[in-house]
Amino acid sequence: MTRKLVDNASIHTPVDHGRPAAGPHMGELLRIERGAMLIENGLVARIGDSDEVRAGLDQRTVDEVIDAGGRCLVPGFVDPHTHLCFVSPREEEFALRLTGAAYLDILRQGGGILNSVTAVRACPEEELYRLTRDRALSALAHGTTTVEIKSGYGLDTDSELKMLRVIERVGRSTPLDVVATFLGAHAVPPEYQGRADAYVDLMIDDMLPRVAALGLARQCDIFCEQGVFSIAQGRRLLAAAKSLGFAVKIHADEVHDLGGAGLAAEVAALSADHLLAAGDPGIDGLAAAGVVATLLPATAYSLRKPYARARHMLERGVALALASDCNPGSSYSESMPFVIGLAVLQMGLSPAEALTAATLNGAYALGIADRVGSLAPGRQADFLLLDGKTPAILAFHAGVSPVDAVYKRGELVARP
Ligand code: NIG
Ligand code: FE
Numbered sequence: 374m375t376r377k378l379v380d381n382a383s384i385h386t387p388v389d390h391g392r393p394a395a396g397p398h399m400g401e402l403l404r405i406e407r408g409a410m411l412i413e414n415g416l417v418a419r420i421g422d423s424d425e426v427r428a429g430l431d432q433r434t435v436d437e438v439i440d441a442g443g444r445c446l447v448p449g450f451v452d453p454h455t456h457l458c459f460v461s462p463r464e465e466e467f468a469l470r471l472t473g474a475a476y477l478d479i480l481r482q483g484g485g486i487l488n489s490v491t492a493v494r495a496c497p498e499e500e501l502y503r504l505t506r507d508r509a510l511s512a513l514a515h516g517t518t519t520v521e522i523k524s525g526y527g528l529d530t531d532s533e534l535k536m537l538r539v540i541e542r543v544g545r546s547t548p549l550d551v552v553a554t555f556l557g558a559h560a561v562p563p564e565y566q567g568r569a570d571a572y573v574d575l576m577i578d579d580m581l582p583r584v585a586a587l588g589l590a591r592q593c594d595i596f597c598e599q600g601v602f603s604i605a606q607g608r609r610l611l612a613a614a615k616s617l618g619f620a621v622k623i624h625a626d627e628v629h630d631l632g633g634a635g636l637a638a639e640v641a642a643l644s645a646d647h648l649l650a651a652g653d654p655g656i657d658g659l660a661a662a663g664v665v666a667t668l669l670p671a672t673a674y675s676l677r678k679p680y681a682r683a684r685h686m687l688e689r690g691v692a693l694a695l696a697s698d699c700n701p702g703s704s705y706s707e708s709m710p711f712v713i714g715l716a717v718l719q720m721g722l723s724p725a726e727a728l729t730a731a732t733l734n735g736a737y738a739l740g741i742a743d744r745v746g747s748l749a750p751g752r753q754a755d756f757l758l759l760d761g762k763t764p765a766i767l768a769f770h771a772g773v774s775p776v777d778a779v780y781k782r783g784e785l786v787a788r789p
Contacts, residue, residue, distance in 0.1 A: 382441035393692035415782030449518025451735030454696035525559030
C-alpha cells in the first residue's frame with residue numbers, strides 16, 4: 374500500500390450527490406481553508422481539515438508528504454468533448470473565416486470537417502497516434518486528467534476504426550483516463566453526398582456493430598445540423614446505438630435550432646453539446662430529463678458567435694458542463710483554464726459554478742462521476758495545485774496556465 378498526504382492546501386471541490394449538480398447547486402463547493410487529503414493506492418482515503426485528517430495518523434506509515442504551501446487544490450479537469458484525434462489545424466480556413474466565410478458554408482463547399490477527413494484517411498496510424506498523444510499530453514499539462522476523444526474524421530469503417538484504436542492507445546500510454554466516442558455521424562462523407570440516409574444505414578449495419586464488438590467505444594455521438602444530419606436521422610442512429618449498449622450524446626443546436634436538445638431529452642442522452650442556438654423548449658426539456666448541457670465557449674469564441682445562454686440555462690435548472698471541443702476547425706484549444714476563463718468572464722458563471730462544470734458535471738457527461746470529477750473518499754486522487762488560493766485564479770490569470778502541478782491517481786504527472 375502506498376500512502377501519501379497532501380497538506381496545507383486550500384481545497385475546493387464539488388460534492389457528488391449522485392446526480393449532476395444543476396441550477397443553484399452548481400455553485401456549492403466544499404471549501405476547506407487549511408485542508409489535507411490522505412491518498413491510499415491512488416484513491417482518496419480522507420479529505421478535510423488538516424488537523425482532522427492527521428488525527429490518529431501514524432506519520433511513519435506515510436510514504437510521502439506533499440506540502441501544498443497554501444495553494445488551491447481542485448479536482449483534475451474532466452474535458453467531456455474533444456476531437457483531439459486529427460492531423461493538423463486548418464489555418465487556411467481560419468483565415469477565411471476571419472474575412473467573413475461562414476463555418477457551415479466552408480463545409481458545404483467540401484472543406485471544413487471534410488478536409489480533416491482527407492488528412493486522417495491518408496495518415497499512417499503510428500503518426501496519427503503520435504499527434505493525438507502529444508495533444509493529450511498538452512491537455513494534461515493544462516490540468517485535464519480525464520478526456521473524451523471522438524472519432525469522426527474517418528467516415529468509412531476502416532478509418533473510423535483506425536481513429537478509435539489510436540484513441541484507445543492514447544488512453545493506455547498516457548496518464549490520462551481517455552473515454553472514446555464513436556462520431557461516424559460527424560459529416561456525410563464525399564462518397565455519400567446526397568445519400569445521407571444510406572450512410573446512416575452503413576453506420577447502423579456495419580460501423581456500430583464492429584465498434585461494439587471490438588469494445589473500442591461505449592458512446593455514440595451525432596452532429597445534427599442543417600446540411601449535415603437531421604433530427605430524424607439522429608433518432609434512428611441513436612436508437613440503434615442504444616440497442617447495442619452505447620450511451621449517446623448529440624452535437625445539438627450549434628448553428629440552427631433544429632430541436633437537438635429536445636432529441637437529447639427524448640433519448641435520455643448523457644449530454645447535449647453546444648446549444649448556442651437552443652430555444653427555451655429545448656432547454657426546459659434538458660432540465661426535466663436531467664440531461665447535462667455541455668457548453669463549449671471556446672467554439673463560440675473562435676467562430677465569433679454569441680455564447681450559449683448559460684445563466685438562463687442555470688435559472689431553468691439545467692446542469693452545465695464545460696468542454697474544450699478542441700478540434701482542427703471551430704475551436705483549437707486544449708486548455709480548460711482558457712475555457713473556464715471564457716465561461717466566467719463571457720458567460721457569467723461564477724468561478725465555483727465553472728469549476729463544477731469543468732469537473733463533476735463533465736464526469737456526469739461521460740457517465741463516470743463515481744470515479745472522477747470530485748474529491749471524496751473512494752474517488753481517484755486526480756487533482757491540481759493552482760498558483761492561487763481560490764479557483765477564481767483559473768479565470769483571472771489569463772493567457773497562461775495557472776496550473777502548477779497535475780496529479781493523477783496520486784502521482785505527479787505534470788509540472789507545467
Ligand atoms: O464540435 N460542429 C461539429 N464538429 C466540431 C467541429 C469539427 C471541425 O470543424 O473539425 C465541433 O465544433
Ligand atoms: Fe464537437
